Amino acid sequence: MTIRLAGATYRYAGARSNALDGVDLELAPGSVIGVVGANEAGKSTLCLVASGLAPVVVAGSLGGSVTIDGRKTITMRPHELAQRCGILLQNPEAQLSGTAVTVFEELAFGPRNLGLPLGSVVERVEASLETLAIAHLAARDPARLSGGQAQLVALAAILALRPAYLILDEPTSQLDPQGTRLVGDALRRLAAENRTGILVVEHKTNLLDRLTDSVVLIDEGRVVREGPAAEVLGDPALAALGVEPPPRARIRAAIAAAGLDGTGVTDALLLELAS
Amino acid sequence: MIGIAIDGVAYTYPTGVRALDGVDLAVRPGETLAIIGQNGSGKSTLVRQLNGLLRPGQGRVLLDGAEVGRRHVAELARLVGLAFQDPDRQIFSGSARAEVAFGPRNLGLHGAELDRRVAEALEVVGLAGSADVNPYDLGYSRRKLLAIASVLAMRTPVVVLDEPTTGQDQRGFGRVRAIVATLAAEGRTVIAISHDMRFVAETFGRVVVMRAGRIVLDGTPADVFAEQSWGVLASTYLEPTLAARVGARLGVGSTPTEASLVAALTARM
Amino acid sequence: MPPDDASVSSITDPGSGTAHVPAYVLRVPTGPYRSLNPLTRFVIAIASAAVAFGVRGWTGPLAVLALTAALALYAGVARSLRRFVLATIPIVVSILFINAFLYPGATDVLARIGPFAATGTGVTVALQATLRVVAFALSVALFSLTTATDDFLADLENRGAGRRLTFIIGSAIGTVPAMATRVTEIVEAQRARGLDTEGSVRRRIRGIVPLAGPMVFGALSEVEERTVALEARGFSAPARRTVMRVLPDDGAQRALRWLLGLGSLVAVAASITGRFPLP
Numbered sequence: 001m002t003i004r005l006a007g008a009t010y011r012y013a014g015a016r017s018n019a020l021d022g023v024d025l026e027l028a029p030g031s032v033i034g035v036v037g038a039n040e041a042g043k044s045t046l047c048l049v050a051s052g053l054a055p056v057v058v059a060g061s062l063g064g065s066v067t068i069d070g071r072k073t074i075t076m077r078p079h080e081l082a083q084r085c086g087i088l089l090q091n092p093e094a095q096l097s098g099t100a101v102t103v104f105e106e107l108a109f110g111p112r113n114l115g116l117p118l119g120s121v122v123e124r125v126e127a128s129l130e131t132l133a134i135a136h137l138a139a140r141d142p143a144r145l146s147g148g149q150a151q152l153v154a155l156a157a158i159l160a161l162r163p164a165y166l167i168l169d170e171p172t173s174q175l176d177p178q179g180t181r182l183v184g185d186a187l188r189r190l191a192a193e194n195r196t197g198i199l200v201v202e203h204k205t206n207l208l209d210r211l212t213d214s215v216v217l218i219d220e221g222r223v224v225r226e227g228p229a230a231e232v233l234g235d236p237a238l239a240a241l242g243v244e245p246p247p248r249a250r251i252r253a254a255i256a257a258a259g260l261d262g263t264g265v266t267d268a269l270l271l272e273l274a275s
Numbered sequence: 276m277i278g279i280a281i282d283g284v285a286y287t288y289p290t291g292v293r294a295l296d297g298v299d300l301a302v303r304p305g306e307t308l309a310i311i312g313q314n315g316s317g318k319s320t321l322v323r324q325l326n327g328l329l330r331p332g333q334g335r336v337l338l339d340g341a342e343v344g345r346r347h348v349a350e351l352a353r354l355v356g357l358a359f360q361d362p363d364r365q366i367f368s369g370s371a372r373a374e375v376a377f378g379p380r381n382l383g384l385h386g387a388e389l390d391r392r393v394a395e396a397l398e399v400v401g402l403a404g405s406a407d408v409n410p411y412d413l414g415y416s417r418r419k420l421l422a423i424a425s426v427l428a429m430r431t432p433v434v435v436l437d438e439p440t441t442g443q444d445q446r447g448f449g450r451v452r453a454i455v456a457t458l459a460a461e462g463r464t465v466i467a468i469s470h471d472m473r474f475v476a477e478t479f480g481r482v483v484v485m486r487a488g489r490i491v492l493d494g495t496p497a498d499v500f501a502e503q504s505w506g507v508l509a510s511t512y513l514e515p516t517l518a519a520r521v522g523a524r525l526g527v528g529s530t531p532t533e534a535s536l537v538a539a540l541t542a543r544m
Numbered sequence: 545m546p547p548d549d550a551s552v553s554s555i556t557d558p559g560s561g562t563a564h565v566p567a568y569v570l571r572v573p574t575g576p577y578r579s580l581n582p583l584t585r586f587v588i589a590i591a592s593a594a595v596a597f598g599v600r601g602w603t604g605p606l607a608v609l610a611l612t613a614a615l616a617l618y619a620g621v622a623r624s625l626r627r628f629v630l631a632t633i634p635i636v637v638s639i640l641f642i643n644a645f646l647y648p649g650a651t652d653v654l655a656r657i658g659p660f661a662a663t664g665t666g667v668t669v670a671l672q673a674t675l676r677v678v679a680f681a682l683s684v685a686l687f688s689l690t691t692a693t694d695d696f697l698a699d700l701e702n703r704g705a706g707r708r709l710t711f712i713i714g715s716a717i718g719t720v721p722a723m724a725t726r727v728t729e730i731v732e733a734q735r736a737r738g739l740d741t742e743g744s745v746r747r748r749i750r751g752i753v754p755l756a757g758p759m760v761f762g763a764l765s766e767v768e769e770r771t772v773a774l775e776a777r778g779f780s781a782p783a784r785r786t787v788m789r790v791l792p793d794d795g796a797q798r799a800l801r802w803l804l805g806l807g808s809l810v811a812v813a814a815s816i817t818g819r820f821p822l823p
Contacts, residue, residue: 056775078780109777112785173441328736347735364730381739
């Protein structure tokens with residue numbers, strides 16, 4: 001039971017070239033995979049393809065195979081995809097329904113669409129509010145939230161669906177350090193306790209450093225590096241491929257370059273201070 | 276080269292939220308200043324006092340020694356350029372070129388001189404090849420760079436950037452840093468709001484920490500990320516850079532950036 | 545921590561027993577007239593509009609005006625209704641003028657202004673026409689002043705209207721304030737880049753002109769993303785959407801709706817076939 005991409009290629013309708021050009025990826029329950037890469041390398045497309053929304057909702061042609069729990073995404077209907085795989089896109093405000101009077105109703109939108117019993121709907125909304133510490137926003141008008149608040153509400157709305165897999169495209173872009181940490185902790189808990197499989201695109205490599213088991217680096221629609229987080233994020237070629245290495249890796253590299261090994265800046269120290 | 280004086284400024288939004296609670300800040304001409312703090316601490320409210328989009332409820336703002344007063348926003352726009360946090364609240368033209376040209380045209384430029392100014396600004400942010408593209412066909416991070424370009428084109432003595440590195444990849448990040456450095460070299464006063472502590476530590480000469488509408492810390496990056504300031508930072512959920520934490524642990528003084536950490540360790544050897 | 549004023553109410557859903565939905569979500573309307581089910585208020589508005597325009601003569605429009613005014617006072621929206629009346633004045637004046645002076649074929653002249661003659665027939669027709677317009681406007685106004693869009697749509701959906709229809713209506717109505725906000729934001733951005741929109745009226749107008757393009761582009765690109773986001777939240781799931789808000793209804797109101805519906809149909813039919821007994 002995983003999300004599996006095998007040789008996945010994707011071309012948007014009307015586009016001249018592939019946005020994804022042969023990707024193999026497997027997302028297992030309880031694992032957290034980070035995705036890094038330069039902008040326009042194909043990270044967002046990867047999110048849409050892995051969740052099945054491309055090509056089921058976003059027009060385009062899919063090559064290779066993408067399956068969720070053994071079923072090919074192209075054979076699934078949008079609501080079947082939504083129940084298995086929650087996806088958060090880049091622009092928080094575009095993901096709010098625009099018709100909910102309060103944040104509570106915004107979070108209830110998804111579960112209600114699935115026809116869940118009301119008690120279950122309420123329970124999920126309250127749990128999501130709690131997880132992201134936004135209960136104080138429950139009665140607010142979703143149209144009048146700040147960018148950061150809207151981003152937390154949009155994420156909470158996806159969590160309320162309780163999907164087995166979460167695919168998140170830059171979920172902390174509008175958040176301050178506290179908000180970022182909160183989301184990181186919540187995701188870690190979901191993976192550990194609920195066995196949610198999480199794919200998360202981020203520029204904040206220090207967050208991925210703490211959060212993920214493995215990282216893939218996308219360049220021009222292909223996976224060019226993959227492996228344990230520490231290994232990929234410590235790769236000296238990262239910067240050349242358009243990705244900012246996390247502070248741990250940068251400091252280690254700077255120390256080594258200045259010939260300062262042995263001055264006490266050990267990997268253990270860096271690991272301790274970075275978390 | 277102009278300086279800024281913010282004198283006891285307080286501001287309450289019509290909704291009743293008291294966003295600024297008595298802020299005093301003097302910015303020297305040509306200084307590079309970063310404002311950090313939680314969402315809701317008053318950072319964006321403060322910078323909007325500089326170009327008149329918001330007017331102080333109490334206190335006053337002086338640009339180059341003259342009070343901002345009731346001068347129109349359009350007039351202040353010649354002195355203070357502001358790139359909004361959300362580029363989609365700022366961009367309104369059908370092409371990148373038209374977007375960048377809007378500001379300088381309002382300042383009276385036209386013809387070849389206008390074209391030159393626009394081309395330069397697009398070049399600096401790396402959008403020269405996308406001049407005729409519709410901004411909404413550019414990704415979010417490039418729209419952000421476009422918003423910055425449209426402010427740069429106005430060549431104002433004061434440039435304010437609200438969260439310029441959000442959503443940027445490594446190349447975009449580098450461009451933003453280079454832009455700040457260039458503006459500083461030209462003697463312009465640069466103010467940026469940011470959540471990125473490393474960007475702040477490495478790019479700015481002065482850092483101001485805001486909490487609940489007030490300034491609670493003000494100094495160089497070395498001052499603000501020094502161990503004795505960590506309590507104040509923690510009180511507003513901010514963390515010092517990893518380099519600062521390593522330096523403090525190894526007892527080599529305040530090392531907010533990787534470069535300063537390396538320098539301090541080298542000096543100790 | 546939930547907001548301090550969130551008193552929790554229980555509602556019973558046949559499928560699941562009791563669930564604790566906060567009061568600020570249930571938003572059960574209270575107060576005179578507002579406590580009627582939205583569909584009842586809607587039928588009153590439609591029936592009034594039908595009678596105002598469909599019944600020839602004075603009785604129809606006058607009755608509707610009287611009823612609407614009485615209900616407005618009862619509901620406490622009389623003052624707001626006055627603003628609607630004022631808004632209809634330009635239309636009213638033009639109708640009066642056109643009909644009074646230019647009614648074709650009338651010969652009972654009352655007064656002359658230059659080459660134009662005001663006829664008795666014309667004036668009568670004019671007054672009736674303006675009464676109809678005002679009566680219609682006020683009955684629509686009464687409905688919109690006393691009914692929250694979301695209440696009406698939630699009730700319609702509970703009665704079986706498809707989720708797509710109610711969503712489209714709801715987001716269309718929501719678009720207006722959203723566009724207004726966006727206009728304000730863009731004008732602010734323009735001012736911050738030197739466009740002087742403060743001061744004279746001419747300057748203010750200058751700010752609005754370059755807006756059409758960006759408004760559309762921004763809106764369109766958001767529509768695309770929003771469609772994907774909606775599907776990602778199960779919007780097209782086949783299940784019946786869970787009922788969360790219930791707007792109270794009762795037998796008396798159902799009977800009233802039938803009565804009003806049939807009554808207005810009969811009145812209009814009688815008027816059309818010339819059998820309406822009153823002037």
